[in-house]
Amino acid sequence: MSRRGQPNVSTPERRQVILAAALACFDEFGVAATTVDQIRDQARCSIGSLYHHFGGKEGVASALFIEGISDLNAGLLLRLEACASAEEGVRTVVLHYADWVSRQPQLARFLLHSREIHFAPEAKSELKAIYQRHFGAVFSWFGRFVLRGEMKQLPPETYIPIISGPIEDYARLWLSGRTRTPLAEVAEVFAEAAWNAVRAR
Amino acid sequence: MSRRGQPNVSTPERRQVILAAALACFDEFGVAATTVDQIRDQARCSIGSLYHHFGGKEGVASALFIEGISDLNAGLLLRLEACASAEEGVRTVVLHYADWVSRQPQLARFLLHSREIHFAPEAKSELKAIYQRHFGAVFSWFGRFVLRGEMKQLPPETYIPIISGPIEDYARLWLSGRTRTPLAEVAEVFAEAAWNAVRAR
Amino acid sequence: MSRRGQPNVSTPERRQVILAAALACFDEFGVAATTVDQIRDQARCSIGSLYHHFGGKEGVASALFIEGISDLNAGLLLRLEACASAEEGVRTVVLHYADWVSRQPQLARFLLHSREIHFAPEAKSELKAIYQRHFGAVFSWFGRFVLRGEMKQLPPETYIPIISGPIEDYARLWLSGRTRTPLAEVAEVFAEAAWNAVRAR
Amino acid sequence: MSRRGQPNVSTPERRQVILAAALACFDEFGVAATTVDQIRDQARCSIGSLYHHFGGKEGVASALFIEGISDLNAGLLLRLEACASAEEGVRTVVLHYADWVSRQPQLARFLLHSREIHFAPEAKSELKAIYQRHFGAVFSWFGRFVLRGEMKQLPPETYIPIISGPIEDYARLWLSGRTRTPLAEVAEVFAEAAWNAVRAR
DNA sequence: TATGAATGAGTCTTCATTCAT
DNA sequence: TATGAATGAAGACTCATTCAT
Numbered sequence: 001m002s003r004r005g006q007p008n009v010s011t012p013e014r015r016q017v018i019l020a021a022a023l024a025c026f027d028e029f030g031v032a033a034t035t036v037d038q039i040r041d042q043a044r045c046s047i048g049s050l051y052h053h054f055g056g057k058e059g060v061a062s063a064l065f066i067e068g069i070s071d072l073n074a075g076l077l078l079r080l081e082a083c084a085s086a087e088e089g090v091r092t093v094v095l096h097y098a099d100w101v102s103r104q105p106q107l108a109r110f111l112l113h114s115r116e117i118h119f120a121p122e123a124k125s126e127l128k129a130i131y132q133r134h135f136g137a138v139f140s141w142f143g144r145f146v147l148r149g150e151m152k153q154l155p156p157e158t159y160i161p162i163i164s165g166p167i168e169d170y171a172r173l174w175l176s177g178r179t180r181t182p183l184a185e186v187a188e189v190f191a192e193a194a195w196n197a198v199r200a201r
Numbered sequence: 202m203s204r205r206g207q208p209n210v211s212t213p214e215r216r217q218v219i220l221a222a223a224l225a226c227f228d229e230f231g232v233a234a235t236t237v238d239q240i241r242d243q244a245r246c247s248i249g250s251l252y253h254h255f256g257g258k259e260g261v262a263s264a265l266f267i268e269g270i271s272d273l274n275a276g277l278l279l280r281l282e283a284c285a286s287a288e289e290g291v292r293t294v295v296l297h298y299a300d301w302v303s304r305q306p307q308l309a310r311f312l313l314h315s316r317e318i319h320f321a322p323e324a325k326s327e328l329k330a331i332y333q334r335h336f337g338a339v340f341s342w343f344g345r346f347v348l349r350g351e352m353k354q355l356p357p358e359t360y361i362p363i364i365s366g367p368i369e370d371y372a373r374l375w376l377s378g379r380t381r382t383p384l385a386e387v388a389e390v391f392a393e394a395a396w397n398a399v400r401a402r
Numbered sequence: 403m404s405r406r407g408q409p410n411v412s413t414p415e416r417r418q419v420i421l422a423a424a425l426a427c428f429d430e431f432g433v434a435a436t437t438v439d440q441i442r443d444q445a446r447c448s449i450g451s452l453y454h455h456f457g458g459k460e461g462v463a464s465a466l467f468i469e470g471i472s473d474l475n476a477g478l479l480l481r482l483e484a485c486a487s488a489e490e491g492v493r494t495v496v497l498h499y500a501d502w503v504s505r506q507p508q509l510a511r512f513l514l515h516s517r518e519i520h521f522a523p524e525a526k527s528e529l530k531a532i533y534q535r536h537f538g539a540v541f542s543w544f545g546r547f548v549l550r551g552e553m554k555q556l557p558p559e560t561y562i563p564i565i566s567g568p569i570e571d572y573a574r575l576w577l578s579g580r581t582r583t584p585l586a587e588v589a590e591v592f593a594e595a596a597w598n599a600v601r602a603r
Numbered sequence: 604m605s606r607r608g609q610p611n612v613s614t615p616e617r618r619q620v621i622l623a624a625a626l627a628c629f630d631e632f633g634v635a636a637t638t639v640d641q642i643r644d645q646a647r648c649s650i651g652s653l654y655h656h657f658g659g660k661e662g663v664a665s666a667l668f669i670e671g672i673s674d675l676n677a678g679l680l681l682r683l684e685a686c687a688s689a690e691e692g693v694r695t696v697v698l699h700y701a702d703w704v705s706r707q708p709q710l711a712r713f714l715l716h717s718r719e720i721h722f723a724p725e726a727k728s729e730l731k732a733i734y735q736r737h738f739g740a741v742f743s744w745f746g747r748f749v750l751r752g753e754m755k756q757l758p759p760e761t762y763i764p765i766i767s768g769p770i771e772d773y774a775r776l777w778l779s780g781r782t783r784t785p786l787a788e789v790a791e792v793f794a795e796a797a798w799n800a801v802r803a804r
Numbered sequence: 805t806a807t808g809a810a811t812g813a814g815t816c817t818t819c820a821t822t823c824a825t
Numbered sequence: 826t827a828t829g830a831a832t833g834a835a836g837a838c839t840c841a842t843t844c845a846t
Binding site: 030032033113115116154155157158160161162164165166167168169170173176179181185186189190193196197 | 362367374380382391
Binding site: 215246247248249250253 | 826827828829
């Protein structure tokens with residue numbers, strides 16, 4: 001029943017250290033196979049600290065996921081706002097994804113394997129809100145071009161798979177090491193294919 | 202707590218019963234989160250029996266994966282052999298995937314989340330052989346159309362993402378319940394887009 | 403992920419060994435302060451075995467409580483059936499309690515501290531049934547003497563405190579070591595007091 | 604997650620707030636199962652504050668117990684001093700207990716489950732002194748009536764169980780919710796029984 | 805006096821795996 | 826082949842306690 005416990009680290013950035021450590025572990029072992037102790041080792045913090053800040057492994061994963069998806073989304077919206085035409089927009093969606101995945105491969109792999117994460121209810125609803133806001137903005141940006149007849153009229157739920165599906169599929173391939181050709185080298189091919197698939201003729 | 206052990210299934214079907222039970226569990230809880238006991242409950246067999254036939258959870262998952270991927274691949278090759286043109290071939294790749302996923306949603310979900318499975322070395326090399334044979338056959342089937350100039354010349358590793366990426370992406374969406382529109386209703390859109398993306402102009 | 407585990411004990415009496423070990427621990431440290439490991443040490447069994455049979459510490463405590471209370475109750479009913487008069491019955495209630503506590507002091511202490519136990523719902527309803535059956539039988543045995551006017555007519559819920567309260571209170575005292583005089587030496591005083599308190603004048 | 608620390612209660616009352624919060628928690632979850640954090644939540648104070656005032660959970664429990672038992676005892680002595688006869692004294696013991704429990708059911712429950720508390724050595728000896736003083740005073744008050752032959756001569760350690768045992772037993776019943784009839788309604792029955800059990804004939 | 809982040813030993817619990825029957 | 830009691834390493838999580846601010 002005797003305890004100790006005197007703080008030996010001050011770090012206001014403790015949260016970030018833990019998130020980075022967790023990402024490295026999730027990437028190496030998978031979310032399910034990563035143990036709280038592995039994250040703690042990597043982050044060089046105490047178990048208690050991890051629980052204090054995130055409430056457990058799932059809490060860390062949720063926070064990481066939300067941070068990652070937010071960064072990916074925010075970056076896209078920023079670039080999209082600078083686009084002037086439908087073609088530029090479509091290409092930007094593909095190229096931004098390729099850029100982002102190239103720059104953050106670990107985070108990208110983590111986002112692509114989200115099904116392993118058991119989000120807490122609050123995290124779930126937060127995510128839902130994030131998705132709604134993001135896709136709302138994206139669809140509203142592209143909507144006018146469909147109305148103007150510059151893009152094909154398709155079932156709404158097929159636009160994203162048609163535009164992003166191929167680059168995402170290739171990203172999976174590259175991230176898993178089954179192909180070595182960098183995304184940057186083939187991104188143009190996918191951008192071109194995407195525009196061809198949705199442009200009005 | 203002790204009970205007399207009388208077999209309640211005759212052995213030949215035992216394997217299939219266990220595979221079906223495992224699939225249901227994997228689909229409900231995820232591969233990593235499913236326990237041997239859950240499979241045993243569902244299959245109404247003993248732990249010993251499961252170990253006798255598959256050597257453990259990973260063994261069941263491997264067998265299930267290999268059976269699934271083989272069925273998917275074999276079905277495609279069969280339909281592909283009946284095709285006469287590049288366009289028919291490309292469309293068939295998309296439509297067959299849509300058909301198969303629609304008919305076997307649980308198995309499809311399982312195949313898409315293969316990253317959670319820890320394959321034994323033998324299973325790994327068996328899988329590698331299966332993939333090589335399959336993609337060899339598929340590429341050899343399509344190769345002549347590229348040579349004849351009926352299909353675009355693209356970096357080889359981009360064909361599959363471009364043709365299958367969108368339907369696969371949509372399948373993920375549908376399998377996860379985030380969209381309700383059946384695959385059959387949108388498969389034609391994706392087949393059309395795929396052909397447009399790879400046809401020579 | 404590697405495991406071992408070959409059974410090194412057969413024991414059909416494994417359950418009893420665990421119960422006895424748990425009782426000793428509960429008595430020494432209290433239910434709440436006893437750890438599963440302490441019980442396992444004392445019982446010289448594996449943790450898995452304990453969980454296999456009882457599902458955890460609370461399960462062991464529940465089983466022990468139900469066994470104990472059943473033994474106490476059954477003994478009383480047996481002796482009560484041999485009684486011919488109200489006086490003999492009342493004295494028997496007191497003397498049987500004193501006897502039983504003297505013979506099973508650990509179990510008695512455990513029963514008296516039942517509030518520490520968190521019974522599972524099934525255990526709870528089982529206990530309720532046991533109490534109903536027991537008190538039903540006891541009240542039906544004594545009822546006729548009240549009807550015949552041989553015992554005082556009192557509010558029903560006061561009979562048990564009046565008859566058993568003093569000996570139970572003394573038993574607590576003795577079991578806690580705050581008095582040394584054996585129950586047997588003072589039981590007659592309490593039996594006499596109990597009869598005086600409920601006899602008709 | 605950091606917040607500025609401004610005291611929300613001025614210090615003199617802080618102790619009482621914590622004691623009340625602890626009592627509520629002990630009553631709801633049991634002493635052993637209550638955590639320092641639960642008390643802190645309920646008291647709306649900081650962990651540091653709780654440690655500053657009481658040195659930990661056991662310190663709070665000890666203080667609460669000593670306060671409670673002192674109040675119960677002091678009340679009895681006060682009423683006893685106003686009594687003129689043995690009968691009045693015996694009745695007062697029973698009725699005061701019934702009154703006190705009725706007015707402070709949470710505290711009464713807490714006192715009755717004192718076995719869960721791990722008193723610090725100083726608290727232990729303080730308690731011992733309190734008991735000695737109290738029972739010394741009570742026995743000295745009643746002693747003369749035994750000497751005068753107005754009360755039965757019994758083994759000394761049986762007086763308290765005989766007089767207080769029944770009402771205490773009933774109080775347990777009522778405090779646990781197993782009976783609904785208020786103590787006040789049956790207290791007279793127990794007072795009568797107590798006097799009958801100890802009066803000289 | 806008050807605060808709460810940090811600590812980590814201690815506990816509970818799960819679950820893959822073995823093997824005697 | 827089938828069975829399931831037994832095993833115990835591994836992991837998640839709790840919570841009393843300290844101490845710099």
